[in-house]
Amino acid sequence: MPNNNQPATQGASQSLDQFKYEIANELGVQLGGDRTSRENGSVGGMMTKRMIQFAEQNLKGGTKI
Template sequence: MAGERNTNQPALQGASQALDQFKYEIANQLGVQLGGDRPSRENGSVGGQMTKRMIQFAEQNLQNGNRL
């Protein structure tokens, strides 16, 4: 849906900045330059990698008995 804006709200104040920083760190590691002029495959690879790493983090914490 072109032109639609993301209306998701982070659960914690300041989470948006942390996620934004995380996004650019992942993009840098993957050698991807984010932007509207880039193919969706490139931009999507960053989001996929972010999700993968957040799930790994949560699984490790749950495995260690830590509550998130």
């Protein structure tokens, strides 16, 4: 099944890919089709967790972009 998701902001996909590989490196996971769903999924889960934390901080007035 092809991935038809499009980032809301132009140029965001490059930043998201970079973010994905940074998280994978931190977790010590090699991304790829030959890896388990758990390994690849852990990266996506951590990305989501960090993006939610970032959004919550911005909503509280913490970190400014």
